[in-house]
Amino acid sequence: MTGSPNTTPKALAESVREWRHALTILITFYFVFETVSGLFVQFAPFGTTAQVTLIGHTLVGVVILPFYLWYQVRHWWRLRPKPLSYIKFLGYALLVVFLINAWTGAQLTYEGFFARRISWTADRLHLISGYATGVLLLVHYVAVILLHRRLAKAAGVVDLARAPGVHLKWCGALMALSVILTLGVSWWLPGERDPYQLPEDYSYRYGENPFAPSQARSETGGPLDPVVMANSRSCGTSGCHEEILEEWLPSAHRYSAMDGAFQRVQHVMAKNEGPEATRYCAGCHDPIALFSGAKNLYNDDLTSFGADEGISCVACHSIATADVQGNADYVMLQPERYLGELESGGLGKVVSNFLIRTYPRHHVKSFKRDLYKTPEFCGACHKQFIDQRINKASWVQLQNQYDNWKASHWNAGDSPQTRITCNECHMRLVASNDPGAGDDADYNRSPDDGRHRHHGFIGANQFIPAFHKLKGWKRHVALTEEWLKGETVVPEIQDKWRSGPVVPLRIEAPEAVRAGESFPVKVVIHSNKVGHDFPTGPLDIIQCWVQLEVKDADGKEIYSSGRLDDRGFLQEGSFLFKAEGIDKQGNLIDRHNLWEMVGARFRRALFPDYTDTAKYQVLCPSTSLRTDVKKALPEEEVTTLDVPAGVKGPLTVEARLNYRKFNQFLVSYLLGSDEARAPLTSMTTVTKTIQVTTEP
Incomplete structure (x- = not known):
């Protein structure tokens, strides 16, 4: 031309x-x-x-x-x-x-x-x-x-x-x-998979919602294809989210359905109440199996393809709405996947990886929502109750991290500069080469800040990742230990968080005592950095207690409390944070058989910024206690120690706050091993020296 x-x-x-x-x-x-x-x-x-x-x-x-x-x-x-x-x-x-x-x-x-x-x-x-x-x-x-x-x-x-x-x-x-x-x-080319159908014999025992008694629902009201909702490893094998996948692999969200303890409790519940009842647990622990219809009659293993992923990448990132009623009160949708995305390798996988990178709009729209930054998103599962459909008696509040946080001083006003939210603590920012690094939706971030939120969801479970030897468990357990001890540094919230141990101790005792006389010792426990009750979670399983030892100048022990015996059981009379639920006959709920629970005869936990003192039967602030009654605490009781005559001073009093995720009875019962031991973390250790005098 x-x-x-x-x-x-x-x-x-x-x-x-x-x-x-x-x-x-x-x-x-x-x-x-x-x-x-x-x-x-x-x-x-x-x-x-x-x-x-x-x-x-x-x-x-x-x-x-x-x-x-x-x-x-x-x-x-x-x-x-x-x-x-x-x-x-x-x-x-x-x-x-x-x-x-x-x-x-x-x-x-x-x-x-x-x-x-x-x-x-x-x-x-x-x-x-x-x-x-x-x-x-x-x-x-x-x-x-x-x-x-x-x-x-x-x-x-x-x-x-x-x-x-x-x-x-x-x-x-x-x-x-x-x-x-x-x-x-x-x-x-094959497009979307054919619509997934529930089994023909699927039981609607709890009404029209096929996933009841869980509060979880799908966008269509029907089932979700487990093949589409699983395959989390593909997120890391595509050359994209390897860092995030490695963090998730040993996390509680990953093993929420596969760990031996959950599986034992679920099968006991199915045996006692019917397999449909296990849908109650599955909304938070096993969503893939729930939405695929696996919690049903005649399915003995109560599982499905991908259920070993627990809360998979796609499952969590496909929640469209969430409500703080709890018990998995969310709506999940089934995303449309890219061509070849469900293939494990070959040309299809190469094509899907290329499409996701060069045509990312759909990927981002499907899996990125501002909802995920909010405490309300976490509250959909981190708030639990039992109702009449389960215990056939009455409504009972169980663990409730969301309302704890909402009523605490950490929820200070509407400004993100003053509040500390769930993801700021449990999903700290880390340096990243991930494609998802950077974010302009947070007040203190930018699209090119080179950081992503850690998907290990570090909390307090140092047991299950090690027990199952999950990939990356050593690193995960180390991070958990650091977190429990308050050694973790989270730069983004340092100006509004506190320093020091998560739960510091203080020993109150006389500066000097006379040989042959008794003296009082108090150990004051303060919830310093925790954003909800401490400890939190299933308090019938968790053990957190004060171990107290008093030794003379030669190292000879003259008093101890809170020791473990050779079988791993805690010494009776120890100061212990715990909950004791009861069934309709007043029997103790001691096998995590929550479907039989109608109330509690005892509960001890610390509300954020509250203190408790080593004692044995006083109820401290918990879920129902509001900040306007903060000072209305029961009177303290103390342990009195006798100083033997002729003891060589000075005396050393050592107090440790110990934490383990499972008490020994449940380790043996749920995991079927008397030899297994839940690891113990000494969160805080303090000492005090007391002089021994003969002067009157």
Whole structure:
């Protein structure tokens, strides 16, 4: 195509040949296809056709690019002697913007296959230059066609007048063929999986909600495909979220369904109450099995494909709404997956990884919601109750981290600068190369801060990851130990958090005592850095107690409390944080048989910023205690120690706050091993020296 008028017969004949040349037709098709397919991918709804179009856009762009470069050199060489005109200027402008488009397209293609994420700058430049290319292409072609029509009319060259039409017809035919091919491939490829169905014998024992007595619901009201909701490892094998996957693998969210303790309790519940009753637990512990209909009659193992992932990546990130009523009061949807995303390897996996990186809009929309930053999201599961459907008696509040936090001083006003929320503590920010690093939704972050929230959900379970030898358990247990001891530094909240131990101790005792006389000792326990009750969780399982030892100057013990015997059982009479639930007959709930619980005969836990003193039967602030009655605490009782006559001073009093996730009875019962021991963490250790005197 010429850039300036030339009416010689040779020049006109050359223009006709150029319009009809196969390379020119191919390049016009190239421009049109890349422009149209790019616009389609940008504005069409996500689906198989849009993904196939993106693949075609990439393939055509890569395959025909060398032919375009050859055409461009040839075209420039042929027209370089001609003087500059507005048409030639348009051609140069088109060349520049298209080269930018081609360069960024090549970069995005490379990053789609080999990088963690595509460049935001390259993506924006590719989009803008693509729009500019389409506009300049249209203006340039229209200008050339109008010019050649004028020349053809003036010279009476019919072939030149017809040549652009023939050229465009061939381009149109190629475009039609590409559309047919795209639609054909889209039809041939497997799209979404067939709708998942509940078993024909599925029991609706608890009413219309198929997942009751859990509060969990799906967006459609029906089941969710376990294959779609599982496969968390693919998030880390795609070259994207390896860091987050490694953090999640030994976490409580990952083993929530697979750990031996949960499985034993679930099967006892199924035996006593029927398998449908286990849906109560599954909403928080085993959502994949719940929504796939596995908690049903005649399914002895009560599990499904992917259930060993517990709260999988997709399950957690597919919750659309959540309510703080608790007991898994959320709505989960089933995301539409990319082509090949459910394959474990091969070409399909390569294609899906490429699509997710180069077409991330759907991925982000499916799995990223501001809801996940809120305490209310956590509260959907971290708040538990038993009602009449379960215990056949009455409503009973169980563990309740959400309301604890909401009523505490950590929930100080509406400003994020003064509040400390769940994710700020339990999902600390860590340096990251993850594609999900950076976030502008938090007040103290930016999209390029190079950090992500730790998905180990570090809390207080140092037992199950080690017991099951989960991948990464040593690192996870070390982080948990640091957390329990208050050694963890969380820079983002240092200006609004406290320093020191999580739960510090203080010994109150006389500075000096007389040999042969008794003296009082108090150990004051203060909930310093905990955002909810301490300890929290199933207090019929957890053991947290004060171990007190008094020794003389020779190291001889003259008093002890809170020791473990050789079998791992705690010394009777120890000061212990715990809860003792009872059933309708007043029997102790001691096997985590919560479905029989109708109340509690004892509960001791510390509300945030409260203190307790080593004593044996005083109820301290808990879930129901509000800040306006903070000072209305029961009177303290103390342990009195006798100082033997002739003891050699000074005396050393040592107090330790010990924590283990499982008491020994439940370790033996739930895990079927008398040899197993839950690891013990001494969270805080303090000492005090007392002089021994003979003076009156």
